[in-house]
Structures are given as C-alpha cells and as structure tokens.
Amino acid sequence: MKRVFIHTFGCQMNVNDTMRMSEALGSMAYTPTPTADNADLIILNTCSIREKAEDKMLSALGRYRQVKLQRGALIGVGGCVAQQEKNRILERVPYVDFVFGPDAIAKLPEIIQRVDADRVRVVETAWVDSERYVFPSADPNTSRGKATEFITVMKGCDNVCSFCVVPHTRGREVSRPFTEVLKEAASLTTVGVREVTLVGQNVNSYLGGISFAQLLLRTAQVPGIERVRFTTSHPHDLSDELIEAFRVEPKIMGHFHLPVQSGSNEVLKRMRRTYTVAEYLERLEKLRAARPDIAVTTDIIVGFPGETDADFEQTFELTEQVRYAGQFSFVYSPRPKTGAAMKEAEWGSVPHEVKIARLERLNTLQKRISVELNAASVGQTVEVLVEGSSKTDASRRFGRTSHNRTVNFDGDAPIGALALVHIEHASASALGGKQVSVESLPAIVIPEAVVAPEVCVA
Ligand code: SF4
Known part of the structure; x- marks a missing residue:
C-alpha cells in the first residue's frame, strides 16, 4: 500500500x-x-x-x-x-x-x-470538449463519517468578469445531468450524509436538463436529505424561480452567498459584472421578501484598477445597507491573461497602502455588523446539524445553523443529528451555547474518524 x-x-x-x-x-x-x-x-x-x-x-x-x-x-x-x-x-x-x-x-x-x-x-x-466531459462520480464511502458533503453540479464559467481567471483555467460551463446529481445525493444518504451543498463556479446558470431552482427542489426531496445549500452564484442569474424555491422549500437553507464585488457602478462596469448596484439590491429585496430571515454573504474586491475614494465609499455604504452576515473581501491582484490585468495601466493602479487601508476599514465594519447580527441570536434556541467535535475545544460539539452560522456547544449529540442549542454567547465568527435536546438517529451509526484533505483557503 x-x-x-x-x-x-x-x-x-x-x-x-x-x-x-x-x-x-x-x-x-x-x-x-x-x-x-x-x-x-x-x-x-x-x-x-x-x-x-x-x-x-x-x-x-x-x-x-x-x-x-x-x-x-x-x-x-x-x-x-x-x-x-x-x-x-x-x-x-x-x-x-x-x-x-x-x-x-x-x-x-x-x-x-x-x-x-x-x-x-x-x-x-x-481541455475535454463540453460534449464529451464526464463528471467523476463520488464514491460515497469516502464520505462515511460526515454529516454534510459537496456535490459538483457544473464546472467552468461563461462569464467574462475582467478580474477572474476561472474562464481561463476551468473553461466553458458544463452542467452535470440532473439525474446524476440526484443519484449522488441518494448514494450519500446511505453513509449518513444529511446535508448537501451543490457546487460550481456559477451554479444558478445550471443547464443539466432542469433549471437550477428545480434541481434544488428535487435534491431536497431525496429521502434522507434534510438540508440543501449551494455555492456560488452570479447576481444576474438569480431568477424569480430560484427566489420562489426559497419561499416554498424549507430544506433549502436560509443562507445565500451573492458576490457583489463592488458598490460602485463604474467599477462594476470595468469588472464586466453585467448588473448595477440598484439591480443587485432589487434582487436581494425580492429574496428577502421570500425568506425574510435569510443570511446573505458576499465577496468584495478592494482596490480594483481605477477605484477612487468615492467608489470605495459606495462599497462601504453598501455593506452597511445590506448588513451582510459575512464577506470575503480581498485586495485586487492582477491575474495573468485577464482583461483587468491588461487594462490596469490605462485604468490606473491603486497604491498598495491605499488598498490595505480600505480593506482594513471594510473588515472593521463587517466585523461590527457580524457581531451585531450574531448577538441577536443570544437567548434563542437554534437548530444545528452536528458535524463533529469543536475545532477549538474537542470536548464540545460543533455544527451549523440554517443560516450557516458556526455553533460550538456543550452536549453529546452524535454527528449527523439535528440538535437544538440554546445560544449563550456570540462573536463575529461563531455562536456558543448548550444542547437542549437532540433527535434520535435511528439509521446509521457514524464513526468519528476521517482523514480530511489539508485545505489552505487562500
Ligand atoms: S467571477 Fe465568477 S462569474 Fe465571473 S468569470 Fe469568475 S467564476 Fe465566472
């Protein structure tokens, strides 16, 4: 061996x-x-x-x-x-x-x-031609011991965002046939998985035989699947049908990652994002009407070529207005062969120290909002899908809420169980509390040990 x-x-x-x-x-x-x-x-x-x-x-x-x-x-x-x-x-x-x-x-x-x-x-x-591309099917045994798992539903991206290398490294969009996705979800339930996240670079432009909204609804109906999530989406593909799916299907979790990238229309245009801030907010308003408590997270690039102080202020104000549950914000770095890298000299580079100062301001704001939103959960009882031992204290349990909030708690709930947890304290990144009750898990006894791949989120 x-x-x-x-x-x-x-x-x-x-x-x-x-x-x-x-x-x-x-x-x-x-x-x-x-x-x-x-x-x-x-x-x-x-x-x-x-x-x-x-x-x-x-x-x-x-x-x-x-x-x-x-x-x-x-x-x-x-x-x-x-x-x-x-x-x-x-x-x-x-x-x-x-x-x-x-x-x-x-x-x-x-x-x-x-x-x-x-x-x-x-x-x-x-590259393998789109027509001949075959998605590798997952072996469910490698997911034994997990409550939650990812299923690839598409690869590549047909958009041309000017900062992004994905179209150059992953090629054109190819969607996986929906029957294969549903089969994989069903096979994962046989080893104890109860939550699946459908993944792809641009999942809501999925074209695997049914619409992405229908794919979510069908996945939620797979016996044994209790929770469905997905990532990542482009705002211009956030359809009314997808919003309706959030309204009618509680197994679709109350979290939406919707990358905005900038709060300035001028910057969005140079990024080739194909929506304006007003259009983004209109989609968000509809989504929140369908699922009022939904947690929204986003991606933001700070210091994109040509970004002025006024452009950045608009991103800052948007963050305050939307009150994101969290955001992944990064300073812009040119990537080979991208439109923005080729135009940077023309649009004007933002000095590194300016980028860093803007990023720090944005992070401080986001931290304050995350703390406020998480603090609102203190005193409440939330449902958590248990994923294992807490990473910070192995004697505690760890899981996530529907809104994708991390919860570390005192209790004995097994992996894969849905536990009710009384929240006693909160930080910007996690909630803490005590188990109130746990459902009994009739079907599968799940062992703790799995060798997880080492991940460096860069
Ligand atoms: S940022 Fe997202 S939508 Fe834009 S090209 Fe890259 S993967 Fe596609």
Whole structure:
C-alpha cells in the first residue's frame, strides 16, 4: 500500500476535486495520509484566484523537496495554476514530476503509471470538449463519517468578469445531468450524509436538463436529505424561480452567498459584472421578501484598477445597507491573461497602502455588523446539524445553523443529528451555547474518524 498526500489550495471546487483525485488513486492502491513526511506521492491541488495562492504553492513545493530527496516521493501539481502556468512550474521547479489540469483528474492513474514506467515528466492539461466531459462520480464511502458533503453540479464559467481567471483555467460551463446529481445525493444518504451543498463556479446558470431552482427542489426531496445549500452564484442569474424555491422549500437553507464585488457602478462596469448596484439590491429585496430571515454573504474586491475614494465609499455604504452576515473581501491582484490585468495601466493602479487601508476599514465594519447580527441570536434556541467535535475545544460539539452560522456547544449529540442549542454567547465568527435536546438517529451509526484533505483557503 502506497501513501498519497494531497495539499489543497483555494475554493470548494478544489476540495471536491481533491476527493475525486483520492478516489482515482484508490484504484492504484494509494491510501491518503495526513502528512507529507511519509508520503510516496505528493499532489498540490492549486488555485490561481489570487497571487498569494501561487506564492503559497511555490513555498509548499520548497518544503516537499526534502521528502522527494529522502523518500523518492513523486510530486505532481494539479488545479488552476497547473492549467495556466505549466511551463513556468516545470522550469522553476525541476523536481516536479507531472502537471495536470482540472479536466485530467480521471487520467491521474495513467499519468502516474507513465511517470513511473518511463521516468519522464508528464504534462496533461488538455481541455475535454463540453460534449464529451464526464463528471467523476463520488464514491460515497469516502464520505462515511460526515454529516454534510459537496456535490459538483457544473464546472467552468461563461462569464467574462475582467478580474477572474476561472474562464481561463476551468473553461466553458458544463452542467452535470440532473439525474446524476440526484443519484449522488441518494448514494450519500446511505453513509449518513444529511446535508448537501451543490457546487460550481456559477451554479444558478445550471443547464443539466432542469433549471437550477428545480434541481434544488428535487435534491431536497431525496429521502434522507434534510438540508440543501449551494455555492456560488452570479447576481444576474438569480431568477424569480430560484427566489420562489426559497419561499416554498424549507430544506433549502436560509443562507445565500451573492458576490457583489463592488458598490460602485463604474467599477462594476470595468469588472464586466453585467448588473448595477440598484439591480443587485432589487434582487436581494425580492429574496428577502421570500425568506425574510435569510443570511446573505458576499465577496468584495478592494482596490480594483481605477477605484477612487468615492467608489470605495459606495462599497462601504453598501455593506452597511445590506448588513451582510459575512464577506470575503480581498485586495485586487492582477491575474495573468485577464482583461483587468491588461487594462490596469490605462485604468490606473491603486497604491498598495491605499488598498490595505480600505480593506482594513471594510473588515472593521463587517466585523461590527457580524457581531451585531450574531448577538441577536443570544437567548434563542437554534437548530444545528452536528458535524463533529469543536475545532477549538474537542470536548464540545460543533455544527451549523440554517443560516450557516458556526455553533460550538456543550452536549453529546452524535454527528449527523439535528440538535437544538440554546445560544449563550456570540462573536463575529461563531455562536456558543448548550444542547437542549437532540433527535434520535435511528439509521446509521457514524464513526468519528476521517482523514480530511489539508485545505489552505487562500
Ligand atoms: S462569474 Fe465568477 S467564476 Fe465566472 S468569470 Fe465571473 S467571477 Fe469568475
């Protein structure tokens, strides 16, 4: 039995790809190991959304060089950086044995056999045509021990946001047939999974035989599925039908991640986001009419080329107005081949110290809002799907509310149970409390231990 260590950078799509890599390698008798030190094969599943993620990949490769020298471990680089920068990786890091793109996961056994047999460096970054693309199906056994799991429903993106590398690294949109999605959801329930998150770069433009709203409703009807979530959405695809699904189906959880990116119409235009702030707010208003308590989170880029103080103030005001439950805000960094990178000189770079000062202001505001929103839960009893032990205190339990709020609590509820928890305190990032009651779980006894892929959210 050989051991594989997969270091995952970036988004949930990459985490999911890592699971599929592990499964593909299982067919070659590779078993996952939680540390690189005893691995026979090390794979970096990379992300190129931000510059920092690439730097982290290079520094991780530097660390794994020692394992190569001592154990002769094979080292491969997959994911978005591999797709975009294959030549640069091979030149800069001579001990990388193979490079493969997101469409080549199913070919991993074949690639490793070629490296092993021929002792050559292998590059496999060709796109698979949309018509011929087959989504790797998940092996439900790798999800044993989890209450919640992700299902890939589409890949790629047909939008052309000027800051984004996804269309260059993941290609055009391909939707997975809805029958396959429902089959995967059903198979996950056989190992105890009760919540699924449907993932893709732009899920609400899904075209897998039914609309995305119908896909959510059908998934919610799969016996054994108690909760359905999804990520990520583009505001211009937030249809009335999807909003209606939130109104009629309580199993669709009360959380919507709706990236706005900026509160300035001028910046949105340069970002090629195809909506105005007013249109974004109109969609949000409709959504909140359908599900009044919905928690909304967002992504914001600070310091996009040409962003003035006045543009930034509008983003600041929008954050205050919407009262987001949380936001992922980052300073702009140019990504290769994107429209914004090519136009930066014309639009004007924002100085680094200005970007950082704006980001700090925004983060401080968001923290204050998150604290206020979470504090409103103190004294209430909330329903939590239990995911395991608390990461900060193993004697406590951990789960999430419908609104995707993290809850750490005193209790004994098993993984996969829905527990009622009385909330006693709150911070910007989590709630804390005591278990009041827990449903009995008749069907499946779930073991605690699973080897989770190492994730670096960059
Ligand atoms: S919709 Fe999202 S994934 Fe697609 S190009 Fe825009 S930012 Fe990138």
